[in-house]
Amino acid sequence: MPDEDAYRFGEFVLERSQRRVLRPDGKSIELTPRLFSALLFFVEHAGELLDKKTLFQALWPGLVVEENNLSQVVAGLRRALGDDAQGSRFIQTVPRHGFRFVAPVLKERHVDVTKAAPKETPAPVPPADSGRRRHLRLALGAGAAVVLAGAGWATWVRRPVAPAKFTLAVLPFKPLAAEGRDKLLEVGMADSLIARLSTAPGLVVRSTGAVLRYAGAAQDPVRAARELEVAWIVDGSLQRRGNLLRATARLLHAADGVAVWSGGFDQKFTDVFEVQDQISHRVMEALLPMLQARLGTPAQLAEIGGTRNTEAYELYLAARWRAQGGRADEVDKGVSLLNQAIGIDPSYAMAWVELAQVHRRKLWNSDGLASEVFEPADAALQNALALVPNLAEAHAGIGFSRFWFEFDWPSAEQSFRHALALNPNTTTAHWGLAALLLSQDRLSEGFVHLRAARSLNPMSPVYNTVEASLLLAGGQKDEARMRLNRSLDIEPNLWLTHLALGLLYMSDQRPKEGIAAMRRAVRLSDCTRPKAVLGVQLALLGEGEEARQILDQLTNESKTRYVTPTSIASLHAALGETASALTTLEHGLVARDTRMVFLKDDPHWRGLRAEPRFVALMKALKLDRYGPGLTPI
Structure with a gap:
C-alpha cells in the first residue's frame, strides 16, 4: 500500500510508516533505527536550527549521553546520504550552535517509487x-x-554511493614492532594482494593509490573502510628480521568490525609470494559462503605479471614509492629503479607496465615531449603484453598511447574497453575511457566511468x-x-x-x-600549465603587462627546453594575437602535444573557432565529427 505520510528531499523519499528511505531506483538505503529516527526528526524540522540540547532530548529522551554520540549519528547520516560536512546538501553544521537540515522537503500523501527520482x-x-x-x-x-x-x-x-555488498580494500600492513620495520614491504604486501584479489570476478577492490594514506601503525581499519566506502577490509601486520618474515592478516566486516577470518604466517622472506598467495585465497574462501553466486578465484602470480625474485620485487616497490610524488627528479629515479628490477627479472610484466606509467607522468608534471614519453612507454607495454597477453593494466596503457599520442580515438576506446573486460577494477582504464568519452559528447557514459575511477580510488x-x-x-x-x-x-x-x-x-x-x-x-x-592559466586569467582581468611577461618567459624557455605549445598558444590567444596562437597550435599538432586532444572544447580557443586554420586543425584531429564535450582542467 502507498505510504500516507512521506517526505521527498533531494533524490530520496522517506516513508515514515515503513521506516525506510528509498533511492531513485526504489531500493532502500541501510539505516539503523537510531539513524532513521534522527533523519526523520531532521526532515520534520527542515530549515530549523536544531541545537544539541534539542537533538539529545529527541534522540535519547531521559538519558545522559556523550556529545560524541550525536557526532556519530550525524556522520552516519551523511555517509548514508552521500553527503559531506563541507558544502553539505542535507545536514549543515552551524558552528557552536548545532545543525540544520538545509535541503527542500516536500511532504506527499502518495508516493509512487517509480516516480521518486526528481526530474532532470x-x-x-x-x-x-x-x-x-x-x-x-x-x-x-x-x-x-x-x-x-x-x-x-x-x-x-x-x-550517493553506498558500499556495495562485495567491495573490499586491503590496507598497508602494520609493523609488529618498530625495530626492523620495512615500510616498503608494508605497502607492497597490500599492493600485491590488491593485484591478486582485483582479478576475482564479482569483487570490487580499491586500488593501491586509495589506501596509501593508511600506511603506519595507527590506522583504524573500520574508519578506513567507511572512508573508502567498502563493505569488507583486509588488514595485517608483519615483521621482517633478516631472512625471516612473520605476518598476520584478517578479513573484517566493515559494518561492525568483526573478523570473519584471521591467520598467521612464519616464513622465510624468499617465500613472501607464497604468503601473499595464501592470504588472497583465504580471503576469498571466507567471502564465498556469503555469496549468492560464487565469486571467481583470484589470479595466480604469473597471471598478474608478478615476479618471484625478491630483489626485483623490492626495487619495484621502491620505484612506485619514489615516483608517486611526480617531480622530475622523483620520476627519473623511479625509471632508474624499474630498469634495475627489469634487469634482474626481464619477465616481470608489471614492472614493464609501471615503467610505462612512470614515463607518462612526465606529461602532466614536467612538460614531457610526447615522443620521449610514449615511445619508451609503448616499448615497455609491448614487452609486458608479450609476457602476459591478457594483462589489463598493459591494455589500459596502450589506450593512453592511442588517445594522447596517436590521436586515434576508436583504437583508444577499444583498448580501454578491452582492459575493463579483462579486469573491471582497472582504475586507469576507467579514467582514460571517461576522459575520451567526455571529450566526444558522450557525457552520460563518460560520467559513469569517471565515477567508477573515483570509486575505486x-x-x-x-x-x-x-x-x-x-x-x-x-x-x-x-x-x-x-x-x-x-x-x-x-x-x-x-x-x-x-x-x-x-x-x-x-x-x-x-x-x-x-x-x-x-x-x-x-x-x-x-610544468608550465599553471603558469599559462595564470597568465590567461591576468590578461582577462586587464593585467596584460604581467601576462606578456609570462608569455615572454615561456617563449624564452622553449628555446632551451620543451614547453608545451598549447601553454604558449593560450597566452597568445588571451592577448588577442590570433595568428601567433594558430601557428603555435599547428606546432602543437606536429609535436603531438597531449592537450591538443581537448582542442574542440577548451575555452582558451573560444575566439579562434571560426578561423579557417583552426577548422583545419579540428579536421586533422578528426574532432569535427563530435558535438560539445567537456575538458578536464
Whole structure:
C-alpha cells in the first residue's frame, strides 16, 4: 500500500510508516533505527536550527549521553546520504550552535517509487561575458549545458554511493614492532594482494593509490573502510628480521568490525609470494559462503605479471614509492629503479607496465615531449603484453598511447574497453575511457566511468580534482567546492587542486583569491600549465603587462627546453594575437602535444573557432565529427 505520510528531499523519499528511505531506483538505503529516527526528526524540522540540547532530548529522551554520540549519528547520516560536512546538501553544521537540515522537503500523501527520482533539469549556465568580467565565464557553454542535462548530469552528481555488498580494500600492513620495520614491504604486501584479489570476478577492490594514506601503525581499519566506502577490509601486520618474515592478516566486516577470518604466517622472506598467495585465497574462501553466486578465484602470480625474485620485487616497490610524488627528479629515479628490477627479472610484466606509467607522468608534471614519453612507454607495454597477453593494466596503457599520442580515438576506446573486460577494477582504464568519452559528447557514459575511477580510488586527489573541474564546468559550484575540499584534505600541496580552486574563485567573482591560488599552483608545479592559466586569467582581468611577461618567459624557455605549445598558444590567444596562437597550435599538432586532444572544447580557443586554420586543425584531429564535450582542467 502507498505510504500516507512521506517526505521527498533531494533524490530520496522517506516513508515514515515503513521506516525506510528509498533511492531513485526504489531500493532502500541501510539505516539503523537510531539513524532513521534522527533523519526523520531532521526532515520534520527542515530549515530549523536544531541545537544539541534539542537533538539529545529527541534522540535519547531521559538519558545522559556523550556529545560524541550525536557526532556519530550525524556522520552516519551523511555517509548514508552521500553527503559531506563541507558544502553539505542535507545536514549543515552551524558552528557552536548545532545543525540544520538545509535541503527542500516536500511532504506527499502518495508516493509512487517509480516516480521518486526528481526530474532532470539543465545544469545552471554561467552568465554571459561582459567586458572586464569575461574571465568569469566557465568552460561549458549553454549548448553543452543542455547536453549535460539530457545526459542525466543533475542526478549523476548527486547520487550517493553506498558500499556495495562485495567491495573490499586491503590496507598497508602494520609493523609488529618498530625495530626492523620495512615500510616498503608494508605497502607492497597490500599492493600485491590488491593485484591478486582485483582479478576475482564479482569483487570490487580499491586500488593501491586509495589506501596509501593508511600506511603506519595507527590506522583504524573500520574508519578506513567507511572512508573508502567498502563493505569488507583486509588488514595485517608483519615483521621482517633478516631472512625471516612473520605476518598476520584478517578479513573484517566493515559494518561492525568483526573478523570473519584471521591467520598467521612464519616464513622465510624468499617465500613472501607464497604468503601473499595464501592470504588472497583465504580471503576469498571466507567471502564465498556469503555469496549468492560464487565469486571467481583470484589470479595466480604469473597471471598478474608478478615476479618471484625478491630483489626485483623490492626495487619495484621502491620505484612506485619514489615516483608517486611526480617531480622530475622523483620520476627519473623511479625509471632508474624499474630498469634495475627489469634487469634482474626481464619477465616481470608489471614492472614493464609501471615503467610505462612512470614515463607518462612526465606529461602532466614536467612538460614531457610526447615522443620521449610514449615511445619508451609503448616499448615497455609491448614487452609486458608479450609476457602476459591478457594483462589489463598493459591494455589500459596502450589506450593512453592511442588517445594522447596517436590521436586515434576508436583504437583508444577499444583498448580501454578491452582492459575493463579483462579486469573491471582497472582504475586507469576507467579514467582514460571517461576522459575520451567526455571529450566526444558522450557525457552520460563518460560520467559513469569517471565515477567508477573515483570509486575505486576515492582517496585520489587527482580524481577528486578532475571531477570538481567538471562540476564547475557544469555550473555545480557547491559540489565542486566540496570535491576540492576533499582533495585538499587528502593532499594539500597538489598543484592541480590549487589551479582548480583558483578557477572556482574566479567564477565566484573573487579574483584576488583566484590569482593567489593560481600563483600557489605555479610554485608547486614543474610544468608550465599553471603558469599559462595564470597568465590567461591576468590578461582577462586587464593585467596584460604581467601576462606578456609570462608569455615572454615561456617563449624564452622553449628555446632551451620543451614547453608545451598549447601553454604558449593560450597566452597568445588571451592577448588577442590570433595568428601567433594558430601557428603555435599547428606546432602543437606536429609535436603531438597531449592537450591538443581537448582542442574542440577548451575555452582558451573560444575566439579562434571560426578561423579557417583552426577548422583545419579540428579536421586533422578528426574532432569535427563530435558535438560539445567537456575538458578536464
